[in-house]
Amino acid sequence: MYKRLCAIAGEENASRHAKLDRLTTFRIGGEADYLVNVSSADVLGSILRLCRDEQVPVYVMGRGSNLVFDDAGFRGVVIRLCDSDECFRIVEEDNDTALIYAFAGAALTRLAIFAFEHGLSGLEFASGIPGSVGGGVVMDAGAYGGQLADCVVRSEYVRREPDYEAGVFDGEEQRFGYRTSVYQSGDYIVTGAYFRLRKGREKAEIGAEMRELNGRRRDKQPLEYPSAGSAFKRPLGDYAGRLIEASGLRGYRIGGAQVSEKHCGFIVNRGGATAADVRALVDAVREKVYADSGVLLEPEIKFVGERG
Numbered sequence: 127m128y129k130r131l132c133a134i135a136g137e138e139n140a141s142r143h144a145k146l147d148r149l150t151t152f153r154i155g156g157e158a159d160y161l162v163n164v165s166s167a168d169v170l171g172s173i174l175r176l177c178r179d180e181q182v183p184v185y186v187m188g189r190g191s192n193l194v195f196d197d198a199g200f201r202g203v204v205i206r207l208c209d210s211d212e213c214f215r216i217v218e219e220d221n222d223t224a225l226i227y228a229f230a231g232a233a234l235t236r237l238a239i240f241a242f243e244h245g246l247s248g249l250e251f252a253s254g255i256p257g258s259v260g261g262g263v264v265m266d267a268g269a270y271g272g273q274l275a276d277c278v279v280r281s282e283y284v285r286r287e288p289d290y291e292a293g294v295f296d297g298e299e300q301r302f303g304y305r306t307s308v309y310q311s312g313d314y315i316v317t318g319a320y321f322r323l324r325k326g327r328e329k330a331e332i333g334a335e336m337r338e339l340n341g342r343r344r345d346k347q348p349l350e351y352p353s354a355g356s357a358f359k360r361p362l363g364d365y366a367g368r369l370i371e372a373s374g375l376r377g378y379r380i381g382g383a384q385v386s387e388k389h390c391g392f393i394v395n396r397g398g399a400t401a402a403d404v405r406a407l408v409d410a411v412r413e414k415v416y417a418d419s420g421v422l423l424e425p426e427i428k429f430v431g432e433r434g
């Protein structure tokens with residue numbers, strides 16, 4: 127298997143016994159049997175077909191900023207979609223807008239900077255989200271009133287069944303909603319997306335808004351500790367952090383996992399946290415908040431088992 131992965135993706139992009147904690151912002155997870163870094167849709171397709179032919183389980187990740195891998199790791203191939211210099215291009219322009227294509231592995235932060243450099247507005251909100259274009263589309267990532275749904279007009283995918291055929295979803299077919307999209311079913315792998323961005327805003331203003339929003343993040347979020355961002359989705363009409371705080375759980379800790387003292391909506395790794403610690407803490411928080419308020423919090427972070 128390893129030799130075949132190397133033959134398709136290049137030896138420098140494939141490894142065995144890969145440590146998953148190094149690939150996630152939470153710094154949690156055991157080893158994957160195989161890891162392959164992929165920065166093109168063609169290579170992705172070839173690897174998916176190889177794994178299907180060899181009947182080896184596959185897990186596709188982006189920048190690992192919303193993931194908790196199992197302590198036992200992953201028995202199969204983890205495909206990590208990566209950023210590269212060729213990840214973005216402007217595909218068409220008119221007087222008022224431009225359409226940018228981005229490969230799924232492209233970093234959202236880099237895409238936001240690319241847009242800024244070209245004087246294009248619409249991705250200011252995304253400049254501090256540490257995910258990839260693919261992960262962002264799957265989650266409809268958003269912040270400070272903006273979300274990818276506002277500018278992603280088309281996304282490309284390969285569909286797992288029956289045979290990894292390529293396709294596109296346009297506009298409403300993507301079924302974006304709060305932290306969700308058509309891709310949440312897990313039947314598709316996003317390979318790229320098209321962003322419609324606006325011209326006409328002063329570049330200095332775009333940059334100032336990005337700096338201001340990133341400053342707000344630094345003030346409010348516990349960026350000094352590893353985490354996967356907000357641990358829970360926002361419940362209707364309320365905030366997870368407010369409910370968790372009202373239940374007296376600020377700073378509550380199980381093993382190395384802790385409800386952040388700075389922002390109760392975050393679970394942070396205070397050192398040596400395991401996936402089991404995070405799961406136990408998520409369960410404890412949900413139970414207590416439900417008992418106190420009747421609201422059942424839905425986790426936003428994704429747990430990945432040893433077998434997917």
Ligand SMILES: Cc1cc2nc3c(=O)[nH]c(=O)nc-3n(C[C@H](O)[C@H](O)[C@H](O)COP(=O)(O)OP(=O)(O)OC[C@H]3O[C@@H](n4cnc5c(N)ncnc54)[C@H](O)[C@@H]3O)c2cc1C
Pocket residue numbers: 151185186187188189190191192193207230254255256257258259260261262263264265266267268269309314315316317347349353354355356428
């Ligand atoms: C400090 C911090 C701040 C954050 N702030 C925000 C925020 O403001 N707003 C927000 O929305 N999120 C935020 N997040 C969460 C996270 O960055 C987003 O959910 C992001 O969209 C995840 O992208 P990723 O590439 O890291 O996905 P991963 O964590 O790698 O994967 C997440 C899920 O998407 C799937 N996936 C990834 N790529 C693909 C693909 N190409 N095709 C199909 N499935 C795929 C994975 O299988 C997994 O189920 C934050 C996280 C951190 C650590």
